[in-house]
Amino acid sequence: MLAFRLIQPQEPPRLEEIPRPSPGPGQLLIKVGGCGLCHTDLGLMKRTREEWFDTPPPLTLGHEIAGWVAQIGQGVVGFKSGEPVAVVPVWGSCGHCAPCRRGEENFCYYISRLIGAGVGLDGGLAEYMLVEARFVVPMGDFDPVLAAPLTDAGLTTYTAIKPALPSLVPGSTAVVIGVGGLGMLAVQFLRTLCAARVIAVDTDAAHLELAKEHGADVALSSDASTAALIRDITSGAGASFVLDCVGAESTLTTGVAALARLGRLTLVGAALKTIPFGLHEVPWGAQLTTSLNGGTVNLREVIELARLGRIEAIVDRYPLDHVADAYRALADGKLRGRAVCIPGVTESIS
Structure with missing residues (x-):
């Protein structure tokens, strides 16, 4: 599959063909429908090896992710193949403390540093990605391209x-x-x-x-x-x-x-x-x-507001193979809204 990868710290990321992953126990394989870009990504590209601590590149960038369930790992219940879903970006939570139990995983007592999709672990600028099922939220029939920015900017x-x-x-x-x-x-x-x-x-x-x-x-x-x-x-x-x-x-x-x-x-x-x-x-x-990002409870509420038409994500669409152009537009302040890269599309999108 195609993925936009940071291979070495402080080197320009590049598109690569890598193996399609398979879900392990407790995981879902997500077919990415849209992955939003963020100024945080630009900062990650400038990190030194020391600033990556024990999770240095190579890794796939991208933390604003929505798509469809492609494959279900052992022990996962409550999801159906082909179901539209959105992904919470922050994955370092314990799952057991009071905030985690409330669905406020971003305020987990035991997160020592930020880790998640595209930040220490493979993210969503790819055709497929793996994620623990507890960080995935069903979203009915909502469009993954419009949902992607809501997982970070909206949340x-x-x-x-x-x-x-x-x-x-x-x-x-x-x-x-x-x-x-x-x-x-x-x-x-x-x-x-x-x-x-x-x-x-x-x-x-x-x-x-x-x-x-x-x-x-x-x-x-x-x-x-x-x-x-x-x-x-x-x-x-x-x-x-x-x-x-x-x-x-x-x-x-x-x-x-x-x-x-x-x-x-x-x-x-x-x-x-x-x-x-x-x-x-x-x-x-x-x-x-x-405040930093959000948890699964709030993401469900954000998606529902969008489904009802109460909020609108303003999206600039790019094919995944034009992701470098999208990052340049982000860095230069030329975007009207949030840039979203769409896998499987090879032509310019209006």
């Missing part, structure tokens, strides 16, 4: 937003900083799930216009005056919830400055910057939290 933002929903009552305000692939889905979740005013913030005018089309009440250009504008819009109160999908020092600073007392700022962006935390550095009573 990450939904998991971050869900705890804030009780405070997002009429008259409150939610702010999404960075309305690219993650933020655009966040705007839709907020519009669907709460009655708060939704403000989109970005440096890209096209992204802001698209955010307004998908439910943002207000769209603001990101600069040094953004926090003050948000306070003006909220009559000085600030935002009850801020979701930072960037994680740069400037966006974190804006988020804290725009946050209401007793508000909640959640960071999901991976720019890896920090800001001061102290008694006078954040609004009184405010919560600053982080």
Whole structure:
């Protein structure tokens, strides 16, 4: 089968023909219908051998995966051959602690470092892939190409937003900083799930216009005056919830400055910057939290929202054999939504 493989650390990945795997006990073989690309992948390509710890390449990239059950391993129940499914990207969970038992495997007490599809183990930029059945979610008749970005971009933002929903009552305000692939889905979740005013913030005018089309009440250009504008819009109160999908020092600073007392700022962006935390550095009573991906329970809910038409994944489609072009478009900021590579297709897709 064809797969997009990172062979050596810090070397350009390449397409290779490799053997089609077979499922062992507790595993499923998934025929990949779509695999989304993510900025995380670009970071993985730059990792040194030491940064891979005990799971260095070679490996197949790609962690946003949906497709169909192709083969069922021994002991697996509850799945049918040919059934459409989506895959949770984070696989390092124990399966036994309280968060795992609740279906919040991403918060497993015993995950020591991030490992999963395309991150230490073979991912979904291939025609087929193996995964433990406990990380697979049935999704009815939903299109795997549209589902693929929801397994990370959708799951990450939904998991971050869900705890804030009780405070997002009429008259409150939610702010999404960075309305690219993650933020655009966040705007839709907020519009669907709460009655708060939704403000989109970005440096890209096209992204802001698209955010307004998908439910943002207000769209603001990101600069040094953004926090003050948000306070003006909220009559000085600030935002009850801020979701930072960037994680740069400037966006974190804006988020804290725009946050209401007793508000909640959640960071999901991976720019890896920090800001001061102290008694006078954040609004009184405010919560600053982080969130990473999500678990099987939330993925089921995300897929169901998409099946009902409540959210829409904006997808730029690429054949698997054009995956290098897709990564270049991602790195250059030329994508309209999330890039999804489709195995078995050899011609350009509109």
